[in-house]
Amino acid sequence: MAITLTWLSLIVLIPLAALVIKPWELGLDGVWRTLTDDRVVAAFRLSFGAAAIAAAADAVLGLIVAWAIVRYSFPGRRLLDALVDLPFALPTAVAGIALTAIYAPNGPLGALFAQVGIKTAYSPLGVVLALTFIGLPFVVRAVQPVLEEVDREVEEAARTLGATDYQRIVRVVLPAILPAILGGVGLAFARAVGEYGSVIFIAGNLPMVSEIAPLLIIIKLEQFDYAGAAAVGLGMLVISFVALLALNLVQTWLTRRSRG
Amino acid sequence: MNRPGKLHLPGWAPLIVLLAVAGMIALVVLPLAMVFVQALGNGVGGLLAPFREPDTWSAIRLTLIVAGISVPLNAIFGLAAAWAVTRFDFAGKSLLMALIDLPFSISPVISGLVWVLLFGAQGFFGAALDAMGIKVIFTVTGLVLATVLITLPFVARELIPLMQEQGAEEEAAAMTLGASGWSTFFRVTLPNVKWALLYGVLLCNARAMGEFGAVSVVSGHIRGLTNTLPLHVEILYNEYDFVGAFAVATLLAGLGLLTLVAKSLLEWRFSGELAATRRH
Numbered sequence: 001m002a003i004t005l006t007w008l009s010l011i012v013l014i015p016l017a018a019l020v021i022k023p024w025e026l027g028l029d030g031v032w033r034t035l036t037d038d039r040v041v042a043a044f045r046l047s048f049g050a051a052a053i054a055a056a057a058d059a060v061l062g063l064i065v066a067w068a069i070v071r072y073s074f075p076g077r078r079l080l081d082a083l084v085d086l087p088f089a090l091p092t093a094v095a096g097i098a099l100t101a102i103y104a105p106n107g108p109l110g111a112l113f114a115q116v117g118i119k120t121a122y123s124p125l126g127v128v129l130a131l132t133f134i135g136l137p138f139v140v141r142a143v144q145p146v147l148e149e150v151d152r153e154v155e156e157a158a159r160t161l162g163a164t165d166y167q168r169i170v171r172v173v174l175p176a177i178l179p180a181i182l183g184g185v186g187l188a189f190a191r192a193v194g195e196y197g198s199v200i201f202i203a204g205n206l207p208m209v210s211e212i213a214p215l216l217i218i219i220k221l222e223q224f225d226y227a228g229a230a231a232v233g234l235g236m237l238v239i240s241f242v243a244l245l246a247l248n249l250v251q252t253w254l255t256r257r258s259r260g
Numbered sequence: 261m262n263r264p265g266k267l268h269l270p271g272w273a274p275l276i277v278l279l280a281v282a283g284m285i286a287l288v289v290l291p292l293a294m295v296f297v298q299a300l301g302n303g304v305g306g307l308l309a310p311f312r313e314p315d316t317w318s319a320i321r322l323t324l325i326v327a328g329i330s331v332p333l334n335a336i337f338g339l340a341a342a343w344a345v346t347r348f349d350f351a352g353k354s355l356l357m358a359l360i361d362l363p364f365s366i367s368p369v370i371s372g373l374v375w376v377l378l379f380g381a382q383g384f385f386g387a388a389l390d391a392m393g394i395k396v397i398f399t400v401t402g403l404v405l406a407t408v409l410i411t412l413p414f415v416a417r418e419l420i421p422l423m424q425e426q427g428a429e430e431e432a433a434a435m436t437l438g439a440s441g442w443s444t445f446f447r448v449t450l451p452n453v454k455w456a457l458l459y460g461v462l463l464c465n466a467r468a469m470g471e472f473g474a475v476s477v478v479s480g481h482i483r484g485l486t487n488t489l490p491l492h493v494e495i496l497y498n499e500y501d502f503v504g505a506f507a508v509a510t511l512l513a514g515l516g517l518l519t520l521v522a523k524s525l526l527e528w529r530f531s532g533e534l535a536a537t538r539r540h
Contacts, residue, residue, distance in 0.1 A: 012359055014378070018377040021384075064280050068276050086292060089516035098292070190365045194365075196473030197473050217370070224382060226377060236367060
């Protein structure tokens with residue numbers, strides 16, 4: 001007990017207290033000015049916007065992957081299952097340079113997109129791609145166990161009562177797994193907002209265009225603007241917290257509704 | 261549990277499986293393959309070239325040192341925290357568990373930033389440390405602190421659900437039979453959770469060795485001194501030594517793959533001795 005509390009205080013609580021206290025050295029209007037600076041606003045919009053789009057993409061792809069792994073047997077199913085965790089296991093810097101090599105204008109997929117005039121690497125789209133990569137396991141791993149548990153008897157009953165495939169999925173399976181999908185999306189979003197390593201190489205880091213919020217913290221630190229860096233960090237945490245709280249409320253409401 | 265392959269939506273099955281496999285290949289498998297393809301861009305000689313540089317070896321050594329310190333610390337913390345949470349009732353337990361998980365939901369850059377705010381030149385304790393001649397930021401100490409914060413939840417998260425499932429009955433029995441606290445811990449608790457502990461340590465280690473954002477903030481990127489492997493990859497990449505960067509990256513990708521294999525083995529072989537969420 002004592003070890004737990006001491007360690008938590010030293011490693012988590014005191015450092016985070018520093019983050020909460022430091023920005024106010026600038027005064028209230030100083031913090032406000034930092035957070036409403038055009039470049040900071042642009043970085044926040046990119047970080048949160050791209051994280052939201054990536055989390056939504058993860059919801060779709062993650063559901064498909066989880067569905068395939070849980071409901072069907074096909075050669076390579078176990079391998080696919082193990083590979084889902086690769087974005088967790090691959091160090092982010094490695095993922096970052098690999099994704100950049102793939103989506104750069106001369107990369108295998110980047111060249112393909114370039115032919116139809118879409119710039120992938122060194123643009124906001126590249127940021128979204130990297131964040132989708134990093135968030136995918138969260139959705140799959142959240143949906144998988146719940147999809148396994150969905151009451152097959154209820155599904156079977158729905159079928160014998162004449163429900164079509166479509167009706168069965170939309171009215172029986174989806175409501176049961178929606179809270180899990182949202183839970184996974186929340187985790188993917190939270191991770192994506194703060195992600196640095198996998199994004200920094202592919203983003204191109206153009207101020208106002210493809211500069212993410214965590215990079216702005218590093219830039220401010222390099223200018224010895226500690227309070228400014230802390231203000232950006234605290235701002236990120238507060239916005240994430242509010243977004244996750246909202247998602248959590250929806251999730252709770254959905255869970256209650258599907259049970260009620 | 262019955263494998264539902266023969267069950268529903270026979271018409272959709274090929275389409276969904278195809279979509280899942282294609283999506284995974286494009287998004288997940290391709291980047292991994294790309295690391296090895298790029299590293300071999302100049303043949304085996306190019307792959308080996310960075311390993312003739314002393315800087316690469318000092319990065320390898322530093323990564324091993326940082327993980328070697330951080331992982332045992334968090335393994336001990338994980339055991340202590342899981343013990344506290346599952347064996348005692350106290351007010352604020354859910355708050356404690358939320359705090360344990362907190363490092364997962366903050367940006368790695370923030371996990372580095374907080375140490376600079378405390379110990380950096382203009383940090384809260386910066387002047388005091390400077391007067392005592394102690395340096396934290398831009399040293400191995402800073403790297404360890406950032407890594408410990410980032411990897412804090414891994415072991416605890418594996419142990420808490422398992423120890424909750426197992427309950428305290430066996431420990432209570434040992435105690436009634438006269439075993440001391442420590443011998444109960446070493447002879448009953450630890451053997452009961454050893455595979456889950458290994459599982460947590462494995463994930464903790466993979467993250468500790470591969471962490472980039474947090475250590476990037478506190479490292480100062482001093483070649484040969486405070487450069488871990490992931491930071492070394494970045495330096496080589498930014499110097500346009502792409503083949504070199506990918507060659508060093510193969511080492512980290514290999515670590516990731518090894519972790520995945522070991523993790524799958526544990527899930528398959530010892531699934532009964534891992535927390536329910538890890539059983540496949």
